[in-house]
Amino acid sequence: MTILPAAILRAGCTALADEARTYTHEDEATGRVLTCDRCPPGSHMRAHCTATRRTQCSPCPAHHFTQYWNYLSKCLYCSAFCGENQLVQRECSPVHNRVCTCKQGYYKRADFCVKHAECPPGYGVKVPGTADRNTQCEKCAPGSYSSKTSSSDACARHTDCATRGLRLLLKGNVWRDNLCVSCEDLQPRGTMLKKILPDFLARQKVKRDKLIRFVRRSLPLQKEVRQSSQTQLLGHISTWIRDAGEDELKSLPGMLRASRLHHVAHKLERMIMTVEKAGGCVNSH
Structure with a gap:
């Protein structure tokens, strides 16, 4: 490899810079080829140089620009x-065109601004989206969770119940925090079930047609639900849970089995047993 002396490199860079600020032009009057100065950014050439006069430049009018040395x-x-x-990231000026950027929550893809992807429950944001890059999601690691769809929230650590002087009622997973309770929270038990059940049922992978069958068969006054969305059906169930007594809530597994939702019924029974078992705790505080 040949290493050029610094002085030669500097001279070369200077020559390139000088060349970028000049141009050649044939003088119509004399036929001579002249080296003329270019006009600086923010202006344009009004007249070429001559043997006796330098290049004449004029400033750019409103809404116009030149970004480089030029002879336009x-x-x-x-x-x-x-x-x-x-x-608008940068408004039009005499020396540059208008520059646009995607607004908050969007990123550039091809020539369009597209909404940042949202990470679903169980996934958190690994790399937040920018104006030029989409959100990157990652599955929550053991001991952490994300309970909602978000384009900004990372996975959070499960709450340590013991450090708060509380009991662990239900162990968390990737989409739910640990459920920490005091003995007072568990009295009466039906109150705790009312808090837990809507979210539990919303997280079960139950097809819409099966939810329709369950709602029509098990819930009073909810027969015309064939056109209801998944969200509306879960809303009907949440309303029933809110108004139900403890005995009715404990009969929910049987209602699920009657609609052939055996897997959900089994998981619900285990959860109810966990709540009932914790209900006999003695608060030492």
């Missing part, structure tokens, strides 16, 4: 306009 006869029009889901 006219400045360029600021032709960039911000579209849907975009904001």
Whole structure:
């Protein structure tokens, strides 16, 4: 490898810079080829240089620009306009075109601003989205969780119940925190079930047609639900849970089995047993 002396490199860079600020032009009057100065950014050439006069430049009018040293006869029009889901990052000026960027919560894909992806429950944000990059999600590691769909929240650590002087009622998973309770929270037991059941049922992978069958068969006054969405069906169930007594809540596994939702019924029975077992605790505080 040949190493050029620093002085030669500097001279070369200076020559390139000088060349970028000049151009050659044939003088119509004399036929001579002249080296003319270019016009600086923010202006354009009004007249070429001659043997007796330097290049004449004029400033760019409003809404026009030149970004580089040039010999353009006219400045360029600021032709960039911000579209849907975009904001002006830098306004048009004599020395540059308008620059647009995606608004908060969006990123550039091709020529469009697209909404950042949202990480579903059980997944947290690994790398937040920017104006140029989509959100990157990652599955929550053991001991952490994410309970909601979000484009900004990372996975959070499960709550340590013991450090708060509470009992662990239900162990958390990737989409639910540990459920910590005091003995007072468990009296009466039906109150705790009312808090737990809506979220528990919402997380079960039950097809819409099976939910329709369960609601029509098990819940009073909810027969016309064929056009209901998954969210509406779960809302009907949550309303029933809110108004039900403890004995009715404890009969829910049997209602699920009657609609052939055996797997959900089995998991619910285990959860109810856990709550009942904890209900006999003695608060030492």
